[in-house]
Amino acid sequence: MLHAYKRVIWIMVLLLVSLPAWALSLDQAKSQGLLGEQLNGYLGIVTASPSGELRSLVTEVNQQRRTLYQRSAQEASVTLEVFEIRAGQRLQERAKAGEYLQDQNGQWHRK
Numbered sequence: 001m002l003h004a005y006k007r008v009i010w011i012m013v014l015l016l017v018s019l020p021a022w023a024l025s026l027d028q029a030k031s032q033g034l035l036g037e038q039l040n041g042y043l044g045i046v047t048a049s050p051s052g053e054l055r056s057l058v059t060e061v062n063q064q065r066r067t068l069y070q071r072s073a074q075e076a077s078v079t080l081e082v083f084e085i086r087a088g089q090r091l092q093e094r095a096k097a098g099e100y101l102q103d104q105n106g107q108w109h110r111k
Contacts, residue, residue: 003006015082018069024062025057028056028058029057029111030095030096030099030100031089031096031098032048033055033098033099033100033110034046034047034050034054035047035050035054035057035058035100036099036101036102036108037057037088037091037092037095037099037100037101037102038088038102039085039088039089039092039102039103039104040085040088041065041069041083041085041087041091042065042066042070042088043058043061043062043065043088044058044102044108045058046108047102065087069083069084069087085103090111095111096111097111098110098111099111
């Protein structure tokens with residue numbers, strides 16, 4: 001199990017490195033409360049009226065995450081769902097104060 005958690009940490013590092021073009025926009029969107037981290041390891045839109053640019057950002061980041069999660073789940077011999085949940089836990093733990101996190105009821109709350 002410890003090995004699987006090391007993989008999750010490695011994936012988080014890869015996510016940060018693999019998204020340099022989005023990094024500033026992603027950080028800005030999170031700090032402005034426009035999007036947040038869901039329990040399933042993917043970004044979710046918090047704002048009621050998201051722009052097309054914000055929707056595109058979320059779609060792109062989530063597609064990249066899914067690709068990394070699939071590869072890592074296979075390497076760790078776990079299901080994609082298990083890996084997504086583990087990644088979601090880690091991303092929520094690492095979220096900065098003031099960023100939005102989605103709870104088990106689907107409600108958004110600031111950390």
